[in-house]
Amino acid sequence: MKKLKYILIIFFLLFSTKEIAAQKDTITAQRTARKMLRQGNELYQKKQFTDASVSYQKALGSNSNYDKATYNLGNAFYQNSNFKEAIPQYELTAKTATDQFSKAEAYHNLGNAMMESKNYQGAVDGFKNALRNNPNDNETRYNLAVAQKLLEKEKQDKKDDKNKDKDKDKKDKDKKDKDDKNKDEDKKDQKDKDKKDEDKDGKGDKDKDKKQDPKKEDKKEQEKPKPQQGKMTPQQVKQLLESLNNEEKKTQKKMNAKKAKGKKVKQEKDW
Numbered sequence: 001m002k003k004l005k006y007i008l009i010i011f012f013l014l015f016s017t018k019e020i021a022a023q024k025d026t027i028t029a030q031r032t033a034r035k036m037l038r039q040g041n042e043l044y045q046k047k048q049f050t051d052a053s054v055s056y057q058k059a060l061g062s063n064s065n066y067d068k069a070t071y072n073l074g075n076a077f078y079q080n081s082n083f084k085e086a087i088p089q090y091e092l093t094a095k096t097a098t099d100q101f102s103k104a105e106a107y108h109n110l111g112n113a114m115m116e117s118k119n120y121q122g123a124v125d126g127f128k129n130a131l132r133n134n135p136n137d138n139e140t141r142y143n144l145a146v147a148q149k150l151l152e153k154e155k156q157d158k159k160d161d162k163n164k165d166k167d168k169d170k171k172d173k174d175k176k177d178k179d180d181k182n183k184d185e186d187k188k189d190q191k192d193k194d195k196k197d198e199d200k201d202g203k204g205d206k207d208k209d210k211k212q213d214p215k216k217e218d219k220k221e222q223e224k225p226k227p228q229q230g231k232m233t234p235q236q237v238k239q240l241l242e243s244l245n246n247e248e249k250k251t252q253k254k255m256n257a258k259k260a261k262g263k264k265v266k267q268e269k270d271w
Contacts, residue, residue, distance in 0.1 A: 033063035040072060049080040067096055071106060078109065083116040094129070104134035111143060120151035 040055030056073035059066055074089030090113060094106035111126030127144035130137065 029062040033059040033066050033069065035059075036062065037066070037069050037072065040069070040076070044072065044076060044079075047079070049076045052076045053080065065096075067093060067102070070096075071102075074106075074109065074113075078113055078116075081116075083113045086113045087117070100133040104130045104137060104140070107133065108137065108140050108143070111140070111147065115143070115147055115150070120147055120154055123147040124151055 036055045036059035040052045040059065043049075043052035043055060053073055053076035056069045056076060059069040060073065063069070070089050071093040074086045074093065077083070077086035077089065087110060090106050090110035094103050094110060097103045097106055107126050107130035111123045111130060114120070114122035114126050124144065124147045127140050127147055130140045131144065134140070
């Protein structure tokens, strides 16, 4: 029985010792966190923002739930123009802050960081949340108005760019259609021209065929069979002479007609 009591006493002492040690570690960590926070604040006041951010990160390393270190780290990032790194620090502070004033401050700075990052919708949301927690903050109200104007301008610019793209696409399509139409017309004109050339050549050949050489006509006339001479009466000779005379006149008349037909005729071009 006594042995059991001794065992319980020893176990209690060991447990108490570990609990005390844990509490001491926690207190030590909190003291370290506060020390690093003060150091960071001093560097921040000297505008040594990079060194200040390192001190705040060390403070959070000792106490990850240290809201002041989180908020100040966001401010150090912001002052060093590291807006994207500052945003999550402000978001965390706004989420974990227990009083409305701290939440309003975190949302206000979050809106500023969003606006510097050209995230105007995020800036508007941040400033609105800040005003919900502190409706009397005129600075936040002013920043909200600026963010809303920038957001409206951004939307209008996107709309204009979209319309420009549509106009450009339409112009490109119209130009392509016009070029295609011109190509089709050129092809049609060339086809019509080729057809007219063919018709012209065909007509010329026909006209050429129609034209006859007067020399060939003479030759044909000369090749006509002549009456054989024989014994004829005076009356027959007279008739023969008259016949030859008439035939010569006809031949002369035909030759004159052929010469007139062989003259060049001016042709009116229909293209």
